[in-house]
Amino acid sequence: MTFRQFAYNNVLRNKRTYAGYFLSSSFSVMIFFVCALFLFHPGLRAEVMYHSAVMVLWAAETIMYVFAFFFVIYSVGSFLRSRKREFGILLLHGMTEQQLRKLVFLENVGIGAGSLICGIGGGLLLAKLFLMVGSNLLGVPQLVFHVPWQGLLLTVGAFSLLFVLISLCTTFLLGSHRLIELFQAEMKPARPPQASLVLSLLAAVLLSTSYLLAATATASNVLIRMLPVTAMTIAGTYFFYTQLSVFLIGRAKRHLAYYWKKTNLVTVSSLASRMKENARMFFLVTIISTVTFCAVGAFASVNRLAGEFDLDYPVEIAYVAKGDGGTSDGHLRAIRAELDSLGIAYDTVSVPIPLVEVASSHPSSTMERLPLISFTDYKRLLAAAGIEVSEREPEDEEALLLLGSEREKPLLAQRRPVTYTFVGAPELSVREIGVTQHVAIPENLTLTAGDDREGSFSGLVVSDSLLERLMTVSTEEGNSNSMDGFTGFYVEDPRLTRGLAAELTDNGRMSYEMDQPYAMTVSGTLYEVQRTTYRALLFFALLVGTVFFIAAGSFLYFRLYSDLAYDRRQYGALAKLGLTERELAKVVTRQVGLLFFVPIALAIVHSLFAFRAMQSLFNFSVAWQTVLILTSFLLVQVAYFFFIRARYLRNVKKAIR
Helix, strand or coil: CCHHHHHHHHHHHCHHHHHHHHHHHHHHHHHHHHHHHHHCCHHHHCCCCHHHHHHHHHHHHHHHHHHHHHHHHHHHHHHHHHCHHHHHHHHHCCCCHHHHHHHHHHHHHHHHHHHHHHHHHHHHHHHHHHHHHHHHHHCCCCCCCCCCHHHHHHHHHHHHHHHHHHHHHHHHHCCCCCHHHHHCCCCCCCCCCCCCHHHHHHHHHHHHHHHHHHHCCCCCCHHHHHHHHHHHHHHHHHHHHHHHHHHHHHHHHCCHHHHCCCCHHHHHHCHHHHHHHCHHHHHHHHHHHHHHHHHHHHHHHHHHHHHHHHHHCCCCEEEEECCCCCCHHHHHHHHHHHHHHCCCCEEEEEEEEEEEEEEECCCCCCCEEEEEEEHHHHHHHHHHCCCCCCCCCCCCCEEEECCCCHHHHHHHHCCCCCEEEECCEEEEEEEEEEECCCCCCCCCCCCCEEECCCEEECCEEECHHHHHHHHHHHHHCCCCCCEEEEEEEEECCHHHHCCCCHHHCECCEECCCCCCCEEEEEHHHHHHHHHHHHHHHHHHHHHHHHHHHHHHHHHHHHHHHHCHHHHHHHHHHHHHCCCCHHHHHHHHHHHHHHHHHHHHHHHHHHHHHHHHHHHCCCCCCCHHHHHHHHHHHHHHHHHHHHHHHHHHHHHHHHHHC
């Protein structure tokens, strides 16, 4: 038998331990390869959303690759620790350390090569199905089966490099080669694990505080609280497994009526040791699962923003000429000519938008220019879009914030009212009394006011008489307030404007802040880009989330089987003391159930509070998405638990027969 055959047989003999790692690696390769098929598919290049989809897919590829790197390192390190007794036997029989490193290198390269082949093979078998599902999710025409050589080369090159590099790094993961340490590696510590009361209380305080901050977050402070809450949750989770759980189990042992009842003695006695030993694995699974739940749930919720598109863009083609805008007449003629050539019926409405210098009562405010629009013009724009206005006209000393997007409503609703004094007419001032109920002019078409913390808006809606007085004062005093002009083209079906005025916009938008004499939006093009971008994000979250979740299940799998030899000896000894197969099944179910469901349960709690904080950013409820996502993942975990429990129980029962 050659050395390579010996390494190959070694992998086969440990196939049960390596199965979860092999399947997870193969699945990661397959998902990476499928993403590459979309990334380089020629049929996607012709779509309007190509650039945004490419950015999302590249992000997915990068995240999956980085995660796969750390997943493989952790997995290989765990397998090496679980095989220390085997390595001790090999060294005892004359194998040199150099040969041992070579053996581990060949094993890892072999498993990596097998994962790469199986992953690409599975991707090729399921490529057509993935292309069909992905096309529907992205909202593009069905993509034909095509395997671009760039995608195949990227997958083979990236994962070949990954597996070879990590196989070379196994020298640093082998650790001590002292025979006594290698042979005692599988022995469990005799002393029961101890928990620090201070660190246990710290875990409880960190988790409670992070939950409280997440539950009480508002639209104005949720982004500020995000980083500290995340840091406290991660630290609290780690101390929960290493300290608080051990402390609580120790307290449970003091309740003798419960501790001595039936098989509770067997279950609880080793539970503290298992929690302490598996703390890092529990911590990883909890954090990975939380990230998975939140990512999929967040993008599934964000996808609903496409339903508010009509509210954000009531005008199908909106054009704003800055100042005198010498090129505006030519642009407007070109837009009309394009609409006429396509036979698209449209109505136009034009309103002036004066830019007035103001000083506000906001503590951090300086002199700024604000767009103003009269209440009559506000109603005209909405009437052209078929929207009835039920708001009352502001008084001369009042103003409404002109809503630029529905997503800004939660922030603007909590904004402290500000009073504005007009430069050049200090006797005139207005106070904010609220926000307009509708969007009349889409965002990014005027000078944006406000900020990210308190919400941004597109200007002020004031009474007709106040605006007339301001213009009169400005004319009399010779002030040079600039005047923008808004022109809206209203079309019955927004989809008809998809791709119109492409030479004037970048994917349907030309923002006011850009160095152009005009600003413009085309709702048909923007809708296509936004819809497909949100769908691409959801597609990305589902793919990456699935990889994360499978990896989390693999951590549980090989951690469970790494303890199999010890568990067999333990249950064999208990069988000699009278433990029946039925009682054994009950004990194993409890212990495996805790291994599987404690991290998932804590991840679900983390996710619920994260969704509660995220709810403050949206105008709509995310409860349905939350329940659907968490229930789906929980059902998958339950099915996986019953499958692993049956296999593990069958292996453990061999020790008592």
